[in-house]
Amino acid sequence: MSHVIIVWFRRDLRLEDNPALSAAIDSGASVLPVYIHAPEEEAPWAQGAASHWWLHHSLTALDQCLRERGSYLHICHGATLENLRELIVSTGAQAVYWNRRYEPACIARDKCIKQALRDDGIEATSFNGALLIEPWQIETGQGDPYRVFTPFWRKLRANLQIEAPQPAPQRIETKKAEASVALNSLNLRPKIPWDSEFGAHWLPGEFGAHESVQQFCEAALRDYKVERDRPDHFGTSRISPYLHFGEIGPRQIAWMLDQYARNESSAVLHEAAEPYLRELGWREFSNHLLYHFPHTPEKPLQAQFDAFPWAPDDAVALARWQRGQTGIPIIDAGMRELWRTGWMHNRVRMLVASFLTKNLRQHWRHGARWFWDTLVDADLANNTQGWQWTAGSGADASPYFRIFNPVTQGYRFDPDGAYVKRWVPELADAPLKLVHEPWLDPALLQRTGYPSPMVDLAATRTAALDAYQRMRNV
The missing domain is CATH 3.40.50.620 (HUPs)
Known part of the structure; x- marks a missing residue:
């Protein structure tokens, strides 16, 4: 036997x-x-x-x-x-x-x-x-964990061998056991069908993962470097939930990108794949940080941020942010996309995180917890790194003085207003000059029922910079 x-x-x-x-x-x-x-x-x-x-x-x-x-x-x-x-x-x-x-x-x-x-x-x-390299297998010249992405990625990339993945078995000799429980008994699906639109956007499973990578290679890889910041375009792979659940691994993705470029005999595609591989590197870096600094899901990596003067918890403000009712169109578009699809474009993730932590000055943990419950790709390493980066408290973090202006970001990355109009239907008929600043026409707000901005962007930016300065002076 x-x-x-x-x-x-x-x-x-x-x-x-x-x-x-x-x-x-x-x-x-x-x-x-x-x-x-x-x-x-x-x-x-x-x-x-x-x-x-x-x-x-x-x-x-x-x-x-x-x-x-x-x-x-x-x-x-x-x-x-x-x-x-x-x-x-x-x-x-x-x-x-x-x-x-x-x-x-x-x-x-x-x-x-x-x-x-x-x-x-x-x-x-x-x-x-799950990873290209184990977190304990890469270190600085001094034998310490990396805290800055670029040298981390430079070292990992130099040693990355892109190899063919192990094929799926054709047959699996199985020893059966008694009393397997029914999947439905785990009660994984919500009792209230707030997830009713998820199935229109996703195909969970190994097949769906390979389909997503293939579609990305054919439709978006060539222009990924310039299109990845456009939430109004199909410019990213949307592969993050498949990676999170291990329906595909980073080694497989690297191989598929390499083979696609070779089959097309395109040096352009090989060059275009590098920015995407670098994004896989950010995933590796996030896991590196979580492994070496396991306190970071709850506490700032940079200890000085323990003294940051966050605003008092504001349940009303938090709820408006969660439901996409802030009165800032691209912020609301992102939060509504999240609620209806379980996903949000990465550029918009940075914008909504900046708005919560800097314009509302609510603690980044509130945002991390909301993302954790509503994202289909809720990954502890990536979620932690992303929120700490935006708040300025993490490794390789966004500088404390970087506070994204959602209006200028909207005009830059959603120049035709297509993303906002898709997810904020109140503004579907708004003229382009108002789609990112509808408050400039009070009659538009009154007619559509879209809310006025819950905060003054300029004033809250100044208040956030003052708070950061007080922390630095401690």
């Missing part, structure tokens, strides 16, 4: 280029693919509602892919170690394989599980299925 290996799926919901799965199959073992739902083990950053929607559909897609290969996804609910031990007993498994995660709570949990299984006499082995 062949030996049995449990492959514990987590944020690696794919069959192609899955190191843990490939290692188990290559060993000649019978494999039991397992997903264990234990959100309490990831506290205080258990997945939010939008991520749960994606997870439900991604697990459905993974199970279908496994069944096409003679296998299935065994689902458990509850304490991970307890479930693994029960499965080991029922299947006679000799080993558990998984791909690593890098959130602080998961690192601590996984270390305990690995040690407990080894104490039980079970082989417990983890792999890198």
Whole structure:
């Protein structure tokens, strides 16, 4: 009888280029693919509602892919170690394989599980299925973690080998176990259907991930460097949720970009791919920071920001920001896009974050928590790095004096007003000269019901700069 290996799926919901799965199959073992739902083990950053929607559909897609290969996804609910031990007993498994995660709570949990299984006499082995390089494998010349992106990326890029991914298995010899719970019993889909439009924008699963990359290569790669900041255009890959759930990995994306450029015999496309690879580098950098500075989801990386004079918590102002009722068109467009699709263009993410932390001077943690619950790509490393960057408190951060003006940003990156008009229908018929400044015509506001600006942009910019100066003087 062949030996049995449990492959514990987590944020690696794919069959192609899955190191843990490939290692188990290559060993000649019978494999039991397992997903264990234990959100309490990831506290205080258990997945939010939008991520749960994606997870439900991604697990459905993974199970279908496994069944096409003679296998299935065994689902458990509850304490991970307890479930693994029960499965080991029922299947006679000799080993558990998984791909690593890098959130602080998961690192601590996984270390305990690995040690407990080894104490039980079970082989417990983890792999890198999520990153181009492990966070502990890259350091400065002084042996310290990087805190600035450019030298980090320069070193990573110089050592990056773009190689063909491991193919998905054609057949998976499977050891079945008893009492897999039904996916619906996990209650991942919301009871109130606020997610009703998500399905029109996304196709969770490995197939959807590959389709998104292919579509990006064909339609947007060539002009990515100049188009990526335009929320009114299809200029980005929208691959972030697929990366978050591991339906595709960064090594696969790098290979697909390289092969597409080679097939097109285009030096232009090879050059165009570099800015996109650099964005993958930001994802690596964010995970590097989270690993080495695990306090950053709650506390500023730069200790001086402990003294920053945030405004008192304002529930009313926060609610207006969350619902896209600030009276600043591009801010409201972004927040409404987020609510209806579970996603927001990166340029607009910076604008709404700047508005919250600088014009409203609300703590960046309020924004991070809202994004965490409403983004389908809510990734702890990226979310933390993005909010701390905008607030000025993180590594390689935006300078404290950089306060985005959403009006000038709107005219620059949404020059025809198409993005605003799509998500803020009150302004669909507004003349272009007013679409980013509708308050210049009070009659327009009265006629459409669109709100007046909740703050004076110039005055709040001055107040934010004064607050930063007070902090620097402490």
